Amino acid sequence: MKASDTTNTSTLLEWSTGEKSETMHGSSLTFSGYLLTVNSTHETIKSQLKPELTSYLLSGLIPWTGYNITLRRLYSSVDVWRNNPRTRLGRAATVTIKTEPSNPPAPKEIRVLANEEGKVVVQIVAPDFWNGPPFKYHIHWEAQDQERNLSGYREVNVSSPWPSEKKWTTANLTLVPGVRYNVYVSAQNYIGPDVLLMGPELEEQVITAPLVPIDLVAESLTPIEATVSWRAAGPTEYFQVTVDEEYIHQGFYTYQPPSAKSPAHFRARVFWDEKTESSEHSLIVNNLLPARDYVVKVLACTLNECSDIRRAVVFTQPAPTPKPDITIVDSNLNSFVVGWTFPRYNWRSDYDGFLVRYCRMSKVCEESYTDLHLMNVSSLRPDTIYNIEVRVNIKHSDGHVEVGPAARAQVKTWSKRPGKPQLRTHAQGA
Numbered sequence: 001m002k003a004s005d006t007t008n009t010s011t012l013l014e015w016s017t018g019e020k021s022e023t024m025h026g027s028s029l030t031f032s033g034y035l036l037t038v039n040s041t042h043e044t045i046k047s048q049l050k051p052e053l054t055s056y057l058l059s060g061l062i063p064w065t066g067y068n069i070t071l072r073r074l075y076s077s078v079d080v081w082r083n084n085p086r087t088r089l090g091r092a093a094t095v096t097i098k099t100e101p102s103n104p105p106a107p108k109e110i111r112v113l114a115n116e117e118g119k120v121v122v123q124i125v126a127p128d129f130w131n132g133p134p135f136k137y138h139i140h141w142e143a144q145d146q147e148r149n150l151s152g153y154r155e156v157n158v159s160s161p162w163p164s165e166k167k168w169t170t171a172n173l174t175l176v177p178g179v180r181y182n183v184y185v186s187a188q189n190y191i192g193p194d195v196l197l198m199g200p201e202l203e204e205q206v207i208t209a210p211l212v213p214i215d216l217v218a219e220s221l222t223p224i225e226a227t228v229s230w231r232a233a234g235p236t237e238y239f240q241v242t243v244d245e246e247y248i249h250q251g252f253y254t255y256q257p258p259s260a261k262s263p264a265h266f267r268a269r270v271f272w273d274e275k276t277e278s279s280e281h282s283l284i285v286n287n288l289l290p291a292r293d294y295v296v297k298v299l300a301c302t303l304n305e306c307s308d309i310r311r312a313v314v315f316t317q318p319a320p321t322p323k324p325d326i327t328i329v330d331s332n333l334n335s336f337v338v339g340w341t342f343p344r345y346n347w348r349s350d351y352d353g354f355l356v357r358y359c360r361m362s363k364v365c366e367e368s369y370t371d372l373h374l375m376n377v378s379s380l381r382p383d384t385i386y387n388i389e390v391r392v393n394i395k396h397s398d399g400h401v402e403v404g405p406a407a408r409a410q411v412k413t414w415s416k417r418p419g420k421p422q423l424r425t426h427a428q429g430a
Contacts, residue, residue, distance in 0.1 A: 001071050001093040008063035008102035008131065014055040015071060015093060029075035029088050037070040042129070048074065063102035063131035064189075069095050101132030104187040104199035113170065115209050115305065118177040122206070124156070124169045124185055132189030132197055134158045139171060141206070144180040148235075178210030178235035178302045210236035210300035212307045215280075218314035223290035226314045228298070229282035232272055236300035236307075239270045243285050246293040246313065272300075290319035321404035324354065324390045328374070333414040335378040340390050340407060342373065352395040355403055358386045369393070383415035 001015040013036075031051055038045040042062060049056055061067065073090030105127040114121040124137055140153035156171045175181060184201040191197060211233035218228045228241065243266035266285045273279075288294060294314050300307045328339030338356065356375050359365035361384075368375060380386070389406040396402065 008100040010059040106202040110204035135190035218312040339374040
């Protein structure tokens, strides 16, 4: 048997029958055809051929693959008593071939392994069969937005000889951050000088993560409002802005989750206008709490690929210090009592009692401190007018003491103690 006209997917087998023997020597089995067995590292094919054939076009082979081909005569008979078929094989004729190379198929897969600031690492998974000696991968890319005119290409050599255990190759691509790309990869075989076979392309969308926003500034406008501004460092599609209340837990900065006692944290998506790429973006955040630290986080995103976070801290302005509300003013000959209320709930945690100041009309003044909401002042002059001021006392963490605005009242001590009541009696009949 011999093989000829071998291509990348077929070969022509021819054999001579020699002296035909209709029966197997020493047996009643009769010649019924041929058994063709085709072996490669990838597959085994068995076919039964008709007895009158002397040639056969073997097709459906894999390009650039070695095959061991065996042809045997097939003898068979049927036991008429038991209806039991029997077969025997004759001696083997063999031939070895290797199919011609062909264009490789497309790679199986393109995976993104790393994506940071336009530095993209992709993993190219090889096709199952190269159909020839592996040579290179051709990679080219272009922005999905054709107006950007961002394109490029590179070639990556593959190992030669191609190791059977390695099915992938990595490639480093330098792309513009924050852009959607279509990346195309094709495999190439090397057949000989000036003979290269290129396969079809595999397309994959690759989205580069944008650069971190720059010039982030957060400033308090009012006790409940802050302004946030920043600039884009390059192309992006939108910015994700969040504002969370900051507090320290076990030495680390963390963010207080929303609760029924605090307003919902701020979330906003600000879209980028590519026509004003370097312009400043800004927004106003409201519904904040006075005198609190807030962390502002801004990141740039293209689809689901986002940059690292840029952070800034803003301390909201304190709320105006409220006045106490004087509710009781009373006096006698040499003392007075004053009482008040103060909205301590939902206010500063550095609240620290009250300062009471009282002055005679001659501007002679005295001060007293109390952590109560009531004060009784004695040893005063009778028949004297006193001007009273009550202020909240605030002690800051740095030791600075602040006194709030005054709630005012006026009181006059009695001019004299009321005399004893006189009892008069009249005798009956007088």
